[in-house]
Amino acid sequence: MNEMHNPYGRSPGGGITLPPYYRPTPSCSSNNFFPPNEHLAKGEMRICFVGSTPWPPTLKQSGTAIMLELGNGTAFPRRLFFDFGNGCVKNILQLGVQPPLIRDVFISHLHVDHYADLPYLYPFRAWSGGWREGMRIFGPSGDRPETGTRYMIDKMKEMLTWHLENFDHCPIGEGFNIDVTEFDYKDDNGICLQEDGLTVRHWGRSHVKSGASAYRVDWEEAGLSFAWTGDGRPDESTIEFAQGVDVFVTEGQADVMQLLNYKYGTPKEVLQFTIDTYHTPYYAAGYLMSKIQPRVGVICHYSEEPEGEAITEIRAHWPGLFLYGGPDIKVINVTKDRIWDRMALRPQSAAISPPDMRDVFPEGQLPDTIPIPKPRLPREEQQDAYLRERELDPNVYYPADVRRPLTQHYDEKTFVMDVKAMIAARDHTD
Ligand SMILES: [Zn+2]
Ligand SMILES: [Zn+2]
Numbered sequence: 001m002n003e004m005h006n007p008y009g010r011s012p013g014g015g016i017t018l019p020p021y022y023r024p025t026p027s028c029s030s031n032n033f034f035p036p037n038e039h040l041a042k043g044e045m046r047i048c049f050v051g052s053t054p055w056p057p058t059l060k061q062s063g064t065a066i067m068l069e070l071g072n073g074t075a076f077p078r079r080l081f082f083d084f085g086n087g088c089v090k091n092i093l094q095l096g097v098q099p100p101l102i103r104d105v106f107i108s109h110l111h112v113d114h115y116a117d118l119p120y121l122y123p124f125r126a127w128s129g130g131w132r133e134g135m136r137i138f139g140p141s142g143d144r145p146e147t148g149t150r151y152m153i154d155k156m157k158e159m160l161t162w163h164l165e166n167f168d169h170c171p172i173g174e175g176f177n178i179d180v181t182e183f184d185y186k187d188d189n190g191i192c193l194q195e196d197g198l199t200v201r202h203w204g205r206s207h208v209k210s211g212a213s214a215y216r217v218d219w220e221e222a223g224l225s226f227a228w229t230g231d232g233r234p235d236e237s238t239i240e241f242a243q244g245v246d247v248f249v250t251e252g253q254a255d256v257m258q259l260l261n262y263k264y265g266t267p268k269e270v271l272q273f274t275i276d277t278y279h280t281p282y283y284a285a286g287y288l289m290s291k292i293q294p295r296v297g298v299i300c301h302y303s304e305e306p307e308g309e310a311i312t313e314i315r316a317h318w319p320g321l322f323l324y325g326g327p328d329i330k331v332i333n334v335t336k337d338r339i340w341d342r343m344a345l346r347p348q349s350a351a352i353s354p355p356d357m358r359d360v361f362p363e364g365q366l367p368d369t370i371p372i373p374k375p376r377l378p379r380e381e382q383q384d385a386y387l388r389e390r391e392l393d394p395n396v397y398y399p400a401d402v403r404r405p406l407t408q409h410y411d412e413k414t415f416v417m418d419v420k421a422m423i424a425a426r427d428h429t430d
Helices: 088-094 118-127 149-159 161-167 236-241 257-264 268-278 282-292 307-315 385-389 419-427
Strands: 045-051 065-070 078-084 104-106 135-140 178-183 190-195 198-205 212-219 224-228 247-250 296-299 322-324 330-334 339-343 369-371 416-418
Touching: 045 088, 045 224, 045 247, 065 088, 118 135, 118 149, 118 161, 135 149, 135 198, 135 212, 149 161, 149 178, 178 190, 198 236, 212 236, 236 282, 247 282, 257 268, 282 296, 282 307, 296 307, 296 330, 307 322, 322 330, 416 419
Parallel strands: 078 104, 104 135, 135 178, 224 247, 247 296, 296 322
Antiparallel strands: 045 065, 045 330, 065 078, 190 198, 198 212, 212 224, 330 339, 369 416
């Protein structure tokens, strides 16, 4: 192990690995992140780790998922999601993000801990007002069509057949559309998205099967960059294509197989075999950081234990700023001259903020009325009539003074949102 010294120069009382730029950014209003009311300044990046572990999921760690927010000076930062593991939807909603605004998802590879919440979000997002546009999913090809991202999405829809038909009784509009960009996993450093002053590139990773990828985002407008390795063995490609990135996020596994055997009972040989063919030991994570020279090295997709040992392995190579991308929900703010990390404060109860149509029209152009899309598959067309006929007569359970007609059919005259009236009702202005 290297002799420790402060790589940023003498800084008594400033720690050994903390640079002068480790300090709160202008957007950080508190020592905790209070979603959703903290405004993200233009040109500032915020990274929310809304899931951070492959296995086992715990009260503190959901399946891996990273929400990257790029501040544009409005209440609606540009959002990109990297992986979408089990349990991340709950965390994203707790950050106050409206479901229709979860749109662009980049899947690193098709291990289910990286996309398990997608079939959950997809129909509920459509139902929750995601009528105007469907999701965009980006992901690698595989060694044949059946191992690629497009195939997974097609089969996901097939798996959801009952659910999608059932929800088509509701207003769905465009919500079930998925625009899939399946890129060639071998097209190293190829571009899979370029718009709004940002470029997303990808490269192939060694993760047993062809078709695992890493991503790098260059936000040219702000001069900031971010990389997420997904899963894989430490490789030359990552050193080459993540070179000089501001925020380098890699997976990590502590190389302490005997200890993990004591804790979980898994044979040491199986653990070694898994890390040595699939994953990045912390030593290698530190080595990658030392070669890439990010402003901050981050580990996500990890198990919290044993933390002290893990950091020591990283420090064998990387003396610079290191932060954990977890547990849920770690938040890292980044500007050109500052980096700061905090935990988000989360409510115990449902955190979906009250319906605010301004959120669904981020460009600020609120129409007077919004038609509610016509359902495509009323229940009369997908349900045996006897099931409806056996429903109880509402008169037996509604007291007479609260009785109202049931809304069981779409009526284009009444299925219209009167925007001004809804805002006024909520704001109690009349
Ligand atoms: Zn994984
Ligand atoms: Zn994996």
